[in-house]
Amino acid sequence: MKMLKIAVQMDPIEKMIVNHDTSLALMVEAQARGHEIWWWSPNDLFYETGVVKARARRVSVSLTEGKHYETHETAVRAVDDFDVVLVRQDPPFDMAYVTNTYLLELTKALVINPPLGIRNISEKMSILQFPDLIPQTWVGRDLHALEEFARRFDQVVLKILFMMGGEGVIKLSASDPEFQKKARAFISATGREPILAQEFLPAVSAGDKRIFVLGGEPFAAIRRLPKAGDFRANLAVGGQAAAGELDEIDRAITAAVAPVLKREGIVFAGLDVIAGKLIEINVTSPTLAQELKRLSGLDLPKAFWERVEKLV
Template sequence: MKSLRIAVQMDPIETMVVQRDTSLALMIEAQNRGHETWWFTPNDVFFDAGVVKARARRASVSLNEAKHYENLETAIRALDDFDVILIRQDPPFDMGYVSNTYFLELTKARVLNPPRAVRNISEKMSIMYFPELTPKTWVGRDLDALVDFAKRFDQVVLKVLYLMGGDGVIKLKSSDPDFRARAGKFMDAAGREPILAQEFMPAVSGGDKRLFVLDGEPFGAIRRMPQGGDFRANLHAGGIAEPAEVDENDRRIAAAVAPLLKQEGILFAGLDVIAGKLIEINVTSPTLVQELKRFTGLDLPKAFWDKVEGLA
């Protein structure tokens, strides 16, 4: 296998949580294979007289907490100079994120996940394609319709669509006298975007599952457990990771979602599942592969680069 020139479009490298960062794990595996590893942020990308370029840094990376990276070289490079570019910056998935995908569509490099697919698969809204797999879900901005939906359930969860890590997620009791006012305030705070509401699933107290899907096939899973009375299991919100196994429900969900992922060219996705129900399809910057390896020994970065090298 020839050495590839790989770039990772990501958040600033100094902000990485070393023992948890999936982008870092992917970079280390690429480096260990002899590939040239670069990184840049979305703000480093620009269009200049017909050429999309980035102010990029070639880096050496490791899991050393004291010094997990060293920038070896900084250069303005045409994106066409790279063989592979990974989209790995975290949401919010705002117009800055969307605009950046237009830049990336102009390069001849192989971009993973593909920029058009990242636009097409809204991580929270894409579950609307699979109503038979999901909790009862409502999406919109009509407050009266939201109140009518909520009355069907004891409690509902409201979500801002384009954040991550449990941010912009609240739980309300539909019978509370101030439900309408609080839901309206939440909707107003979301701006012009719709919001998502779902029946609350008490089973989340037993954790939610991150199902890793690689090239359309289930690869492994871990469970995230909420802590301290919080119903959110996201590690960003204080949840903790635990071992989990891929079960028949997971395989059924992965098989149902796989045609969409294949159609859009999504190589690596993370499906969030609670009690056998699909909650979210993560395609921007799926995380938790370091936890997966620690708990199960499954090495997703290795399998990921095996796939990519097979495409090169």
């Protein structure tokens, strides 16, 4: 395999959590395979007279705390100069994120995941294509309709649609005399966007599951356990990773979602599942690859680059 020039569009490299960050693990593996590594932030990307460019930094990387990167060169480069561009910046998935995908669509580089696919697969909304696989779900802004939905269950979870890591997620009961007040405040805080509500699944107390999907095929699974007193299992809010295995339900969910992922050219996705119900389809910057390797020995970055090298 020839040396590839690889760029990663991501959040600032100095803010990476070294023993957790999947983007860093992907970069370290690419470097070990002899490829040249660059990165830029979304704000470094721009269009100028027919060419999409970025203020990019060539780096060497490692998984060593305190010295996980070294910058060797900073230059404005045409994105077409790169063989592969990884889109790895975190949500919020707002219009800045969307506009950035429009720019990346103008390049000849292999962009992973593809800009159009990232736009088409809204991480929380795309599950609505699979009503038989998901919990009872409601999306909208109508407070009275939301309350009617919530009264069907002991508790519901309200979610802001375009955040991540358990941010913008609360649990309410329709029997709460202040339900309307709390729900109205939640809806108002989102701005103009709808919210998503789902029946609360008590089984989340035993954790949820992240299914890693490469090229539409299930690769592995890992469990996430919520901290005491919280129902959210996200590591960003104190959840803990634990070993997990793919079961028949996981494989069936992946098989159902795979045609959509393949249609959109999604190379790397993370499906979140609670009690056999699909909760989210992550395509912007799926995480937990380092935790997977520590807990199971499975090397997702290696499998990822083996696939990408064939695509190039």
